[in-house]
Amino acid sequence: MLAxxxxxxxxxxxxxxxxxxxxxxxxxxxxxxVAPLDNLEDLCLAEQRLLDNRAGRSESVSLKHYGLAD
Structure with missing residues (x-):
């Protein structure tokens, strides 16, 4: 419930x-x-992934891995 x-x-x-x-x-x-909340969740996830990557807790994957590079 929300008022x-x-x-x-x-x-x-x-x-x-x-x-x-x-x-x-x-x-x-x-x-x-709903729509802005979806966007906020995506943004928070992306920020966390970036922080994890910078801290060495995760690795980057090249777009070539998915066949999406030039």
Whole structure:
């Protein structure tokens, strides 16, 4: 469960969108959270892999290994 307070202008926009589409506020809140969260998870994983590589805890793999080099 998540409860958030939105600025009134944003709340009005969300309300207008729900009326125009027949979808719920929850539907749009979920959509607004999922995509950025996916991106944040990818970024955190990439940062951790970079730190592990720099600390010698992992090795780099050439793109040639996957047939993706020039």
């Amino acid at each position: 958030i307070r939105l600025p009134s202008k944003l709340e009005d926009r969300l309300e207008n969108l729900t009326k125009a589409t027949g979808r719920t506020k929850t539907f749009y809140a979920r959509k607004a959270i």
